[in-house]
Amino acid sequence: MLQKVVRSTVIDAPIERVWAVLRDFNSHDQWHDVVAHSRIEGGERSDQVGCVRSFSLKDGHRIREQLLTLDDRLYKSTYCIVEATVPLLRYVATVTLKPVTDGNRTFWHWESSFATPPGRERELREMVAQGVYEAGFANLRRHLQRGADLRAPGQAPMPVATALPTRRVVLQGYGGTEQLRVEDAQAPPPAPGEVRIRQRAVGLNYIDVYLRRGQLPGMLAPGGTPGMEAAGSVLDCGAGVHGFLPDERVAYLGPQPGAYAGIRSVPAAWLVRLPPAVNDEVAAALLLKGLTADALLHDVAPVKPGARWLVHAAAGALGQMLCQWASRLGAQVIGTVSSEAKARTARAHGCAEVIVTPDYRFADAVQALGGADVIVDGLGRQAQAENLAALAPCGHWISLGQASGPVAPPDPDALLAKSATFSRPLVFAYVAQPQALARRASRLWAALADGSIAPPAIERFTLESAAQAHTRLESRERSGALVLIP
Secondary structure, eight states: OOEEEEEEEEESSOHHHHHHHHTOTTOHHHHOTTEEEEEEGGGOOTTSTTOEEEEEETTSOEEEEEEEEEETTTTEEEEEEEEESSOOEEEEEEEEEEEETTTTEEEEEEEEEEEOOTTOHHHHHHIIIIIIIIHHHHHHHHHHHHTSOOOOTTSOOOOOOOOEEEEEEEEOSSSSGGGEEEEEEEEOOOOTTEEEEEEEEEEOOHHHHHHHHTSSTTTOOTTSOOOSEEEEEEEEEOTTOOSOOTTOEEEEEOSSOOOSBSEEEEEGGGEEEOOTTSOHHHHHHHHHHHHHHHHIIIIISOOOTTOEEEEESTTBHHHHHHHHHHHHTTOEEEEEESSHHHHHHHHHTTOSEEEEOTTSOOHHHHHHTTOEEEEEEOSOGGGHHHHHHHEEEEEEEEEOOOTTSOOOOOOHHHHHHTTOEEEOOOHHHHTOSHHHHHHHHHHHHHHHHTTSSOOOOEEEEEGGGHHHHHHHHHOSSOOBEEEEEO
């Protein structure tokens, strides 16, 4: 007869941090007191499904276990005993984690089934329940606390380092790419409420160009540093910040520029934790654009099946993502691009129809398809009249950018003639609350995992090449995303 042991607990740490430990099939000798030594056989990775760990217990028993499944999306793994000196027969165990929204904690469920020799049922059941599972819960808590900022409110903050040397890009004055210069700098310790990050990838967005040109002077003055998003790892935390661990992988986007640097402190409320399957460069390339797409598709103009979406610059990084995701949600996507080569890219990323137009002429072609229910416009001034003409009755024109110049306020009577609406959303307003940011980021990572969006092609530049990166960003020849590598 099979025995079954089930135990659950709540760990005062974010799910990504707990999973980072538990998904490593060879980590238990670092945190579980009953394990003396462990190794993965055959030199395989410790997160490779099918790998076997061979370990000894401090009481002298030896066990070989095999990893059967590992799911980074569901935070779940299963494993079995292959061979053991302790008589747990046909032993199969499952570990499952779930986020606890109250306090950003983690619910950990651990269960197993196994057979035992007659007469030893109770002994071995209690050994697994108490000596393995309950002791493991306590051991992991101690392991996380040893190197973590998991203090209760009111406790003294963990010590932070002094200022650290770094490099950053400085805007010398408004104008061309020559205004971007790199200089040595000091990254001060994080202020209260902040987290200091060693940045490994910095995302580039067209808003960086507007800042450099002086089109948004209230956001960035000469002498400041551009950049709205980056990914890297936690160095240390300021007072009042709880739950972030040294070396934990994070990414951020924020309404205040300053990301073109090797080290930066940002408010903890800007941060999202990165799943193991999302590397730093992909996170930096996707986060701002991906959360913009999420806000458009789910809030600004929720996708209705069969709705015609007109997406300009459909082969760009945001365009590709938006076209794929909108198409997966049921929209009929029409893309505009400037060349046949980009048209092939747009078709491969969800566009049902593609209009090649190097001179901002597209309205007649869109109306021939029935008109656009939703327009996502980053082109700006030179496309303004065509956008209005391309709208279907009751259509919604979303202005996201001004690559060809600022958009003039639309004529209300012209909108009234089509019962159309016009909006200029800014993603930062849609992620202003940590709960909203976490929810949107989770939806983005899930869309990446299930294939709704594909990782973008990424072009890499050093901080010293920021000017060249801006030249490439403004070029109509590129497709995909650009990142700076500090």
